[in-house]
Amino acid sequence: xxxxxxxxxxxxxxxxxxxxxxxxxxxxxxxxxxxxxxxxxxxxxxxxxxxxxxxxxxxxxxxxxxxxxxxxxxxxxxxxxxxxxxxxxxxxxxxxxxxxxxxxxxxxxxxxxxxxxxxxxxxxxxxxxxxx
Amino acid sequence: xxxxxxxxxxxxxxxxxxxxxxxxxxxxxxxxxxxxxxxxxxxxxxxxxxxxxxxxxxxxxxxxxxxxxxxxxxxxxxxxxxxxxxxxxxxxxxxxxxxxxxxxxxxxxxxxxxxxxxxxxxxxxxxxxxxxxxxxxxxxxxxxxxxxxxxxxxxxxxxxxxxxxxxxxxxxxxxxxxxxxxxxxxxxxxxxxxxxxxxxxxxxxxxxxxxxxxxxxxxxxxxxxxxxxxxxxxxxxxxxxxxxxxxxxxxxxxxxxxxxxxxxxxxxxxxxxxxxxxxxxxxxxxxxxxxxxxxxxxxxxxxxxxxxxxxxxxxxxxxxxxxxxxxxxxxxxxxxxxxxxxxxxxxxxxxxxxxxxxxxxxxxxxxxxxxxxxxxxxxxxxxxxxxxxxxxxxxxxxxxxxxxxxxxxxxxxxxxxxxxxxxxxxxxxxxxxxxxxxxxxxxxxxxxxxxxxxxxxxxxxxxxxxxxxxxxxxxxxxxxxxxxxxxxxxxxxxxxxxxxxxxxxxxxxxxxxxxxxxxxxxxxxxxxxxxxxxxxxxxxxxxxxxxxxxxxxxxxxxxxxxxxxxxxxxxxxxxxxxxxxxxxxxxxxxxxxxxxxxxxxxxxxxxxxxxxxxxxxxxxxxxxxxxxxxxxxxxxxxxxxxxxxxxxxxxxxxxxxxxxxxxxxxxxxxxxxxxxxxxxxxxxxxxxxxxxxxxxxxxxxxxxxxxxxxxxxxxxxxxxxxxxxxxxxxxxxxxxxxxxxxxxxxxxxxxxxxxxxxxxxxxxxxx
Numbered sequence: 018x019x020x021x022x023x024x025x026x027x028x029x030x031x032x033x034x035x036x037x038x039x040x041x042x043x044x045x046x047x048x049x050x051x052x053x054x055x056x057x058x059x060x061x062x063x064x065x066x067x068x069x070x071x072x073x074x075x076x077x078x079x080x081x082x083x084x085x086x087x088x089x090x091x092x093x094x095x096x097x098x099x100x101x102x103x104x105x106x107x108x109x110x111x112x113x114x115x116x117x118x119x120x121x122x123x124x125x126x127x128x129x130x131x132x133x134x135x136x137x138x139x140x141x142x143x144x145x146x147x148x149x
Numbered sequence: 150x151x152x153x154x155x156x157x158x159x160x161x162x163x164x165x166x167x168x169x170x171x172x173x174x175x176x177x178x179x180x181x182x183x184x185x186x187x188x189x190x191x192x193x194x195x196x197x198x199x200x201x202x203x204x205x206x207x208x209x210x211x212x213x214x215x216x217x218x219x220x221x222x223x224x225x226x227x228x229x230x231x232x233x234x235x236x237x238x239x240x241x242x243x244x245x246x247x248x249x250x251x252x253x254x255x256x257x258x259x260x261x262x263x264x265x266x267x268x269x270x271x272x273x274x275x276x277x278x279x280x281x282x283x284x285x286x287x288x289x290x291x292x293x294x295x296x297x298x299x300x301x302x303x304x305x306x307x308x309x310x311x312x313x314x315x316x317x318x319x320x321x322x323x324x325x326x327x328x329x330x331x332x333x334x335x336x337x338x339x340x341x342x343x344x345x346x347x348x349x350x351x352x353x354x355x356x357x358x359x360x361x362x363x364x365x366x367x368x369x370x371x372x373x374x375x376x377x378x379x380x381x382x383x384x385x386x387x388x389x390x391x392x393x394x395x396x397x398x399x400x401x402x403x404x405x406x407x408x409x410x411x412x413x414x415x416x417x418x419x420x421x422x423x424x425x426x427x428x429x430x431x432x433x434x435x436x437x438x439x440x441x442x443x444x445x446x447x448x449x450x451x452x453x454x455x456x457x458x459x460x461x462x463x464x465x466x467x468x469x470x471x472x473x474x475x476x477x478x479x480x481x482x483x484x485x486x487x488x489x490x491x492x493x494x495x496x497x498x499x500x501x502x503x504x505x506x507x508x509x510x511x512x513x514x515x516x517x518x519x520x521x522x523x524x525x526x527x528x529x530x531x532x533x534x535x536x537x538x539x540x541x542x543x544x545x546x547x548x549x550x551x552x553x554x555x556x557x558x559x560x561x562x563x564x565x566x567x568x569x570x571x572x573x574x575x576x577x578x579x580x581x582x583x584x585x586x587x588x589x590x591x592x593x594x595x596x597x598x599x600x601x602x603x604x605x606x607x608x609x610x611x612x613x614x615x616x617x618x619x620x621x622x623x624x625x626x627x628x629x630x631x632x633x634x635x636x637x638x639x640x641x642x643x644x645x646x647x648x649x650x651x652x653x654x655x656x657x658x659x660x661x662x663x664x665x666x667x668x669x670x671x672x673x674x675x676x677x678x679x680x681x682x683x684x685x686x687x688x689x690x691x692x693x694x695x696x697x698x699x700x701x702x703x704x705x706x707x708x709x710x711x712x713x714x715x716x717x718x719x720x721x722x723x724x725x726x727x728x729x730x731x732x733x734x735x736x737x738x739x740x741x742x743x744x745x746x747x748x749x750x751x752x753x754x755x756x757x758x759x760x761x762x763x764x765x766x767x768x769x770x771x772x773x774x775x776x777x778x779x780x781x782x783x784x785x786x787x788x789x790x791x792x793x794x795x796x797x798x799x800x801x802x803x804x805x806x807x808x809x810x811x812x813x814x815x816x817x818x819x820x821x822x823x824x825x826x827x828x829x830x831x832x833x834x835x836x837x838x839x840x841x842x843x844x845x846x847x848x849x850x851x852x853x854x855x856x857x858x859x860x861x862x863x864x865x866x867x868x869x870x871x872x873x874x875x876x877x878x879x880x881x882x883x884x885x886x887x888x889x890x891x892x893x894x895x896x897x898x899x900x901x902x903x904x905x906x907x908x909x910x911x912x913x914x915x916x
Contacts, residue, residue: 036680036681036683036684038681038683038684038687038688039680039683039684039687041688042683042684042687042688042690042691043687045691045695046687046690046691046694048702049691049694049695049700049702080676107675107676107677107679107680107683108676109675109676109679109745129679130679130680130682130683131679131682131683131685131686131687131737131741132683132686132687133686133690133734133738133741134690135687135690
């Protein structure tokens with residue numbers, strides 16, 4: 018018996034990507050879907066936000082200026098162990114490393130760019146949070 | 150008185166006895182038996198003997214002091230011979246020696262019967278002791294005298310004091326002293342070193358010994374030394390005393406000189422005969438060996454001459470028919486030169502000999518002996534063989550080289566032409582040698598200047614990638630020109646290698662490198678492209694969404710702005726806005742697909758075998774082909790109709806998808822190029838077929854282009870084989886495809902074609 022689904026408006030999503038247009042459009046879509054979305058242009062910025070606020074899901078790009086996505090997730094997990102993650106990457110060679118698997122990520126949580134229909138994010142977010 | 154006795158031999162009456170009685174010289178009478186019958190008083194006076202005394206001793210033999218007439222003389226008388234002037238001697242009763250000359254004759258009685266003998270003696274003692282040895286009035290002496298005078302041998306007579314009492318003319322001539330100078334003197338002509346030997350012999354001589362053949366030396370008056378051989382004889386007086394010696398000296402100087410010269414020359418011939426390192430021999434034609442020299446003994450390894458001579462010549466020959474030939478040649482020509490044959494040595498080993506010989510014939514022309522000289526040429530033959538072998542070996546090496554090797558002299562005429570050169574030009578070595586290079590190898594005419602330069606500079610040069618067309622095929626050659634650097638030898642050697650394969654390989658590698666770079670770039674680029682693509686796609690999606698009346702937010706916002714969202718949508722529909730948005734989406738999608746495909750295709754060494762749906766694979770590849778720059782630009786790929794015929798029953802084939810994609814892509818590209826090359830039947834069509842077999846899946850890529858002739862069909866999978874123009878393609882596509890299918894996937898690949906009816910490339914992949 019599943020828990021009662023969270024209200025989508027309660028679901029806080031953090032989008033970390035250095036591409037402005039991607040952040041913009043993804044955020045617009047997720048907002049339309051009713052999620053509460055915050056953006057960060059770099060891992061460092063993201064961590065600063067996480068220090069102050071808690072999030073349910075993070076959609077993280079791997080190639081970031083400064084600290085990369087991998088390390089960000091590791092660090093984020095230490096701040097907020099309950100937080101779930103989706104990886105949104107343009108690198109077709111990307112393979113999920115062991116340490117991320119330990120945290121709880123699975124291969125299906127790696128979403129390759131470009132995404133044709135962003136509904137896939139909605140889908141996975143709900144799954145991650147056990148709502149589906 | 151004597152005459153009357155001589156006439157008839159008779160003593161006529163007793164008065165004769167009286168006459169005899171008073172006769173002043175001694176007379177003896179004998180009877181027929183030799184008994185003394187009468188002696189006269191002169192006899193008694195001189196010899197002091199009586200008749201009685203003589204009678205008593207008549208049986209004595211030989212020379213008896215009792216009777217002056219010896220038995221020997223009596224025997225003569227008995228035979229009827231007469232004695233005249235016999236020089237002899239006797240001793241008186243007082244032991245005094247009397248030299249006398251005796252004459253005796255037989256006498257007959259009145260009736261004519263032999264009655265006895267008469268002997269008459271004349272005392273010549275005085276005469277002998279006066280030294281007048283050779284009375285001039287005596288015939289016998291005269292004869293002896295003549296002999297001595299004219300004898301060409303030197304004679305000197307010495308007395309017992311060593312003084313010369315007689316010299317013959319030969320002596321005078323030989324030694325230079327004359328009679329008057331030397332007579333009664335000692336001759337001082339013994340050289341100091343001969344003194345001792347001569348002294349010994351003089352001693353013996355004086356004792357009455359005869360010296361025979363004493364070889365010594367004597368000096369001439371003018372001091373020359375002569376080689377002498379001398380003989381001596383002693384002579385005695387009536388009393389038997391040695392009174393002198395006759396010495397005969399033979400001058401053998403010249404004889405000795407010539408003998409020594411002869412010996413020397415013989416010696417030197419012997420040395421020559423024996424010493425030369427050539428084998429010399431004389432043998433009879435039947436094989437019996439007469440003489441051999443040391444050289445031959447050594448050559449044949451025999452322990453000595455005897456053991457070699459003991460063998461018949463025929464035994465030495467390894468090949469008996471060789472000897473027959475040898476003899477036949479000698480018979481025919483008399484002299485034979487350089488006849489080579491093998492002979493056995495003493496130890497059984499075999500040597501090669503070179504023989505010169507001549508035959509000696511008798512008056513009738515029959516062969517008597519063979520005189521021959523032979524040389525051991527084993528080493529020479531071996532060296533020649535070794536040389537031949539080395540030459541053959543070198544030629545082998547030169548001919549085995551897969552490069553063309555051509556040698557030229559400094560004038561540019563060919564002097565070396567190996568097997569590969571023969572193959573490439575069709576010209577045999579014998580024909581090529583002596584020709585000017587340009588004529589023998591016309592393709593090298595362009596290089597003549599370089600060649601000249603090399604010979605001048607004495608530095609090698611390489612000419613790379615020389616292009617030529619042979620039988621419609623492009624070929625690349627590399628020409629290296631080497632100057633001949635060995636002193637005294639001028640010219641050059643050219644090495645021509647077919648480097649077509651290497652050049653193609655290099656090109657391929659460059660291309661691969663490019664591709665790999667491109668691959669690398671592609672990977673990086675893909676990355677970069679995906680981001681803006683995301684931007685486009687996501688943006689487009691949002692655009693469409695945010696016009697939708699389904700989203701509450703949209704409706705609310707429109708209302709707040711005083712816009713009827715429905716109406717906006719109507720407007721947008723009428724103005725094809727959605728279509729454009731859709732277009733953006735589709736295009737971006739395609740772009741992302743291209744990137745994805747390209748990334749996948751240019752991924753390196755991903756040899757993971759996966760179970761792949763062949764239908765999907767083929768379709769993916771077609772898409773790729775549709776996007777191929779070359780195909781699009783040059784071959785108007787869009788015009789080609791693609792007919793798919795897939796029946797795989799959902800089978801999945803284990804394979805490396807990228808590699809199979811590579812193969813299919815290559816086949817499609819080739820088909821497209823073929824279609825555009827020449828006439829075809831019907832509109833350009835590409836047939837793609839998939840069939841599941843029992844144990845394999847069959848892929849077919851068929852075109853309706855001009856097709857491939859049988860000759861080309863056989864070569865189509867060869868590496869670097871291409872029918873495309875220079876610079877187009879590497880000729881590796883089909884080779885690599887073949888490799889991928891057959892080697893890596895253990896499948897099969899083949900082509901079916903008929904000229905004018907297109908070509909069908911088929912491959913199977915095992916399930």
